[in-house]
Amino acid sequence: MTHPLNHNAAQNDDVVHPEPEDDEQEDEDAEEENDDDDDVLPNLRAPPSPASKLQQQRFKVETLARRLSSEMVPIRVHDIVVNGNTKTKDWVIEAELKGIETATTMQDLMRACEAAIARLQALEIFDSCKVRLEPGPKELPNTANVVVDVVEANNTVSGECGVYTKPSTSSWTLECALKYKNLFGYGDIWDTSLAYGGSQATELSLGVYAPLIKRLLTPIVARIMLVSQDWQEFSSYKEQLLGASLGLISTKHHDLVYTLGWRTLTDPSQTSSRSIRRQLGHGLLSSLKYIFKMDRRNSPIRPTRGYAFLSTTHLGGLSPDHRSLRFLRQEFDVRLAVPFGFYNTALNLGISAGAVFPWGQGFMNKTSPLPERFYLGGDFSPVCTLGGPTTLWGFKTRGLGPTEPRRQSRNRDDDNNGDSPGWDFIGGDLAVTAFADLSFDLPIKWLREHGIHGHVFAGSGNAAKLTQHEYKHFSPRKFLESFRTSVGCGIVIPTRLFRLEGNYFHILRKDEHDRGKTGFRFSFSAPS
Amino acid sequence: MAENEINTLVVRKPCFGLPTGCTQCLSAYLYLKFAQLPFQLDFHLNYPDSDQIPYFEVGNYVAYNNEKGGVIDCLKRDVGVVDLDSGISSLPDWIQTKAMLTTWLADALAYELWVGSEGYSSSPAYTIYYSDLSWPLGKVLFWRKARWIKQKHGINNENAELKKEEIYRRAKSAYGALSTWLGEQSYLFDNRPSSLDATFLAHGLVVLQALPESSVLRSKLLEHANLVRYVQQCKTEFIDDNPTPTYSWQFHTAGSSSTSSRSTSSSKTKSKPKREKTEEEKTFKRRSKYFVAAQLVAVVVFITIMTSFDDAEVDLDE
Numbered sequence: 015m016t017h018p019l020n021h022n023a024a025q026n027d028d029v030v031h032p033e034p035e036d037d038e039q040e041d042e043d044a045e046e047e048n049d050d051d052d053d054v055l056p057n058l059r060a061p062p063s064p065a066s067k068l069q070q071q072r073f074k075v076e077t078l079a080r081r082l083s084s085e086m087v088p089i090r091v092h093d094i095v096v097n098g099n100t101k102t103k104d105w106v107i108e109a110e111l112k113g114i115e116t117a118t119t120m121q122d123l124m125r126a127c128e129a130a131i132a133r134l135q136a137l138e139i140f141d142s143c144k145v146r147l148e149p150g151p152k153e154l155p156n157t158a159n160v161v162v163d164v165v166e167a168n169n170t171v172s173g174e175c176g177v178y179t180k181p182s183t184s185s186w187t188l189e190c191a192l193k194y195k196n197l198f199g200y201g202d203i204w205d206t207s208l209a210y211g212g213s214q215a216t217e218l219s220l221g222v223y224a225p226l227i228k229r230l231l232t233p234i235v236a237r238i239m240l241v242s243q244d245w246q247e248f249s250s251y252k253e254q255l256l257g258a259s260l261g262l263i264s265t266k267h268h269d270l271v272y273t274l275g276w277r278t279l280t281d282p283s284q285t286s287s288r289s290i291r292r293q294l295g296h297g298l299l300s301s302l303k304y305i306f307k308m309d310r311r312n313s314p315i316r317p318t319r320g321y322a323f324l325s326t327t328h329l330g331g332l333s334p335d336h337r338s339l340r341f342l343r344q345e346f347d348v349r350l351a352v353p354f355g356f357y358n359t360a361l362n363l364g365i366s367a368g369a370v371f372p373w374g375q376g377f378m379n380k381t382s383p384l385p386e387r388f389y390l391g392g393d394f395s396p397v398c399t400l401g402g403p404t405t406l407w408g409f410k411t412r413g414l415g416p417t418e419p420r421r422q423s424r425n426r427d428d429d430n431n432g433d434s435p436g437w438d439f440i441g442g443d444l445a446v447t448a449f450a451d452l453s454f455d456l457p458i459k460w461l462r463e464h465g466i467h468g469h470v471f472a473g474s475g476n477a478a479k480l481t482q483h484e485y486k487h488f489s490p491r492k493f494l495e496s497f498r499t500s501v502g503c504g505i506v507i508p509t510r511l512f513r514l515e516g517n518y519f520h521i522l523r524k525d526e527h528d529r530g531k532t533g534f535r536f537s538f539s540a541p542s
Numbered sequence: 543m544a545e546n547e548i549n550t551l552v553v554r555k556p557c558f559g560l561p562t563g564c565t566q567c568l569s570a571y572l573y574l575k576f577a578q579l580p581f582q583l584d585f586h587l588n589y590p591d592s593d594q595i596p597y598f599e600v601g602n603y604v605a606y607n608n609e610k611g612g613v614i615d616c617l618k619r620d621v622g623v624v625d626l627d628s629g630i631s632s633l634p635d636w637i638q639t640k641a642m643l644t645t646w647l648a649d650a651l652a653y654e655l656w657v658g659s660e661g662y663s664s665s666p667a668y669t670i671y672y673s674d675l676s677w678p679l680g681k682v683l684f685w686r687k688a689r690w691i692k693q694k695h696g697i698n699n700e701n702a703e704l705k706k707e708e709i710y711r712r713a714k715s716a717y718g719a720l721s722t723w724l725g726e727q728s729y730l731f732d733n734r735p736s737s738l739d740a741t742f743l744a745h746g747l748v749v750l751q752a753l754p755e756s757s758v759l760r761s762k763l764l765e766h767a768n769l770v771r772y773v774q775q776c777k778t779e780f781i782d783d784n785p786t787p788t789y790s791w792q793f794h795t796a797g798s799s800s801t802s803s804r805s806t807s808s809s810k811t812k813s814k815p816k817r818e819k820t821e822e823e824k825t826f827k828r829r830s831k832y833f834v835a836a837q838l839v840a841v842v843v844f845i846t847i848m849t850s851f852d853d854a855e856v857d858l859d860e
Contacts, residue, residue, distance in 0.1 A: 337675060
């Protein structure tokens with residue numbers, strides 16, 4: 015794309031156009047203002063030789079650098095020109111150049127250009143992005159034209175593979191994705207992904223990420239997915255969800271997602287307990303989830319100073335049909351990291367709480383949906399898992415909380431058989447967890463250099479059922495008295511992607527059917 | 543006795559003046575009534591395609607219908623429910639009657655509910671099995687079941703009429719044979735109730751109560767006065783004397799409040815389901831209008847706010 019006034023730039027004898035150096039770095043021309051500053055420019059009568067020309071240019075660059083470092087150099091952007099986009103729409107690129115046209119000084123302009131290049135590269139649809147500054151028209155002094163040269167990606171198809179953690183399911187997933195970039199020229203990225211994880215969770219999804227739709231400054235993310243999760247071992251049911259999600263707002267602090275899906279719970283083993291059994295079947299999920307997140311910690315893997323706050327509100331039943339799944343789920347998570355100033359010691363404190371309730375006609379007699387309840391436990395470190403009450407050191411996946419006996423053997427004469435039918439973890443409507451973790455550097459230099467440090471920790475948590483008139487039997491004192499507690503110590507090996515811990519846990523208090531054991535265990539956690 | 547220790551038969555939705563609209567569930571209900579086993583009813587409303595329902599619970603023991611012999615055989619074996627078929631279940635006539643009931647008549651009723659009801663203004667199958675599911679889910683599951691039935695009978699566009707005639711012809715023959723066999727007796731075999739009586743009475747009650755008057759199957763059953771008398775007698779003795787349980791709307795029929803599901807109410811008449819449906823439709827339409835209006839307002843507000851939304855959130859320096 016060119017601008018009609020662009021040809022003026024070439025006619026200006028004072029313009030310097032240095033060669034572009036690197037794709038990753040901003041290219042700038044040493045521009046010459048159209049002022050008549052005789053102190054800077056020597057008055058030459060004869061045509062200059064190449065050597066003197068070079069000397070002049072060097073002199074100009076040095077003068078410019080001196081001016082930039084000592085004073086604010088006024089400048090005004092006259093025009094922005096985009097070159098090189100054959101498929102990508104002009105307004106998609108121009109939308110990422112905000113801040114350039116309002117720059118009033120050279121320093122601001124350079125910063126704005128840096129930011130624009132970073133934003134363009136973040137679209138992942140260009141092989142290279144360069145920004146050049148050229149002098150503006152002769153008749154308009156102190157102006158510059160900004161020229162953006164982009165090279166669209168040749169290879170629009172790419173593949174990705176990664177391992178992620180999902181605190182909501184307390185499991186890891188291996189995800190492979192195939193991406194097609196810039197199909198319609200809006201900077202849109204289409205992807206098909208297949209994920210497989212713990213609890214035999216599988217997810218097949220097709221999604222699109224559109225960073226910019228006209229007049230909407232937040233990206234649109236839409237996905238169609240088929241997710242299946244196997245909780246047979248813990249809760250005697252399998253879950254399948256076929257649906258679509260639409261990301262309405264996605265900014266640094268705010269996330270708003272709408273999900274519409276068909277959820278089915280089944281029990282092929284036919285061993286489920288009573289309350290699980292009654293929830294098997296189909297349900298329509300139409301929900302809005304809003305997440306507010308503020309993380310001011312200095313590191314998500316090993317936070318040593320700062321604070322974080324997370325609030326998640328999940329409202330289900332957003333349809334005129336009263337038969338859809340109606341619930342309200344609220345979570346809070348607060349973290350604080352306090353440095354002590356010696357041996358890089360820091361105390362991490364955290365408290366999380368959550369509650370889920372059904373709503374609608376007759377809600378007092380209803381029960382909360384099984385998948386929306388709180389299940390505590392899992393081999394994750396709560397230090398870097400920011401996402402509501404999810405885990406407690408020392409307890410296995412879905413290892414603590416309300417339980418119900420599973421179906422008894424059909425042959426009632428065989429009561430002498432010692433096999434217990436087992437227990438289902440049915441989740442809680444109210445959950446609270448808290449932890450304290452003191453981390454410190456180890457005395458060995460090699461370990462310190464690699465960030466390997468030690469920690470001692472204590473954690474506590476509990477979950478309780480409140481729906482179906484259970485709230486009548488609930489008392490805060492009993493709830494506090496039944497908190498599970500664990501303490502321990504261990505070694506933490508932080509990497510760029512995840513946090514590996516080798517810990518020794520000691521369970522101070524647990525209930526009869528909880529799945530937690532004193533002992534040594536490894537855990538992998540990724541920041542969330 | 544703890545609530546969990548109460549004998550509970552979990553069935554599908556009560557409707558059309560019956561304790562449950564599903565023939566398999568009603569058959570189990572009638573057998574337990576014949577066996578004079580005290581029990582209460584509970585309802586599982588959101589799993590229409592499950593073969594586990596009806597199931598019987600007492601304490602932590604459960605007998606599912608898809609286990610060997612069905613829920614009644616499991617109860618005979620495990621719970622000690624009296625075997626009403628002893629002495630007669632090995633008779634040749636018994637086996638033939640059972641075959642007739644479980645194939646010809648069951649197929650005819652299934653066809654009438656899912657395929658033959660396409661011309662009806664409201665499908666009884668939808669009311670019995672899908673009315674407690676959200677509309678799109680109910681529609682998809684109904685369509686899936688109808689397709690399965692057509693595949694089972696090999697019905698396609700070319701032979702639809704022929705298959706329909708064949709199914710109704712067999713049903714008519716079965717009704718005729720049963721009518722002749724029953725005569726003026728009170729029960730099918732040995733003048734005492736048996737599981738086949740429970741099976742046929744469940745079928746007859748659903749045909750007479752749930753199917754509309756224009757139903758072909760219903761008209762064929764009405765041709766046999768003694769069968770109709772037999773069904774009405776059962777209804778009087780085991781259904782009308784026990785007020786039709788209603789259920790307060792519960793999310794997935796939670797079990798601990800099952801006592802509320804037995805709140806008594808006057809028996810529903812055939813016209814009441816129609817009246818309720820009309821009121822439900824009106825409420826649904828009104829709510830859908832409010833919902834659409836709220837969505838439009840939300841979209842307009844969202845676009846208005848987002849156009850002036852500050853992109854300072856995108857902080858590239860961090």
